[in-house]
Amino acid sequence: MKNGKSGVPANYGKQPGPVFKKKKTGVKNVFESEIKSLSLGSVIQEARKFRQLTQQALALRSGTTKSYISRIENSGSDIRFSTLMKIINEGLEAKLNFAVKEKKLLQY
Numbered sequence: 001m002k003n004g005k006s007g008v009p010a011n012y013g014k015q016p017g018p019v020f021k022k023k024k025t026g027v028k029n030v031f032e033s034e035i036k037s038l039s040l041g042s043v044i045q046e047a048r049k050f051r052q053l054t055q056q057a058l059a060l061r062s063g064t065t066k067s068y069i070s071r072i073e074n075s076g077s078d079i080r081f082s083t084l085m086k087i088i089n090e091g092l093e094a095k096l097n098f099a100v101k102e103k104k105l106l107q108y
Helices: 027-050 057-062 066-073 081-091
Strands: none
Touching: 027 066, 027 081, 057 066, 057 081
C-alpha cells in the first residue's frame, strides 16, 4: 500500500491496530499457573543458594534428580505436593508454611 509518488505507506505514522487478540480460552489460568510455578521455583532456588547447596546436593538429599530440581527452579516442570514437601523438609531441612485466604467475604 503505497501512497502515490512519495512511496510512503498509506498507514505511515498511524497507530497500529492490536497485534494480539484476547483468546476466550483458559489462557488466564495457564498464565496464573506459570506465575505461581515461577515464584515457587524461585523460592526453592533462593533457599537452596542460601544454604549453599548445589542442585545435585539438593536432589540427593530430596531423593530426586538434579535435572528435576533444575526444571522446578526454571518453571519447566510441575511439582507434586509430596515432592515439594520432600524437597523442603529433607532437602532444605526447612518447613513449608502457607495460608488460604478468602478473596471476599460471603454475605447472605
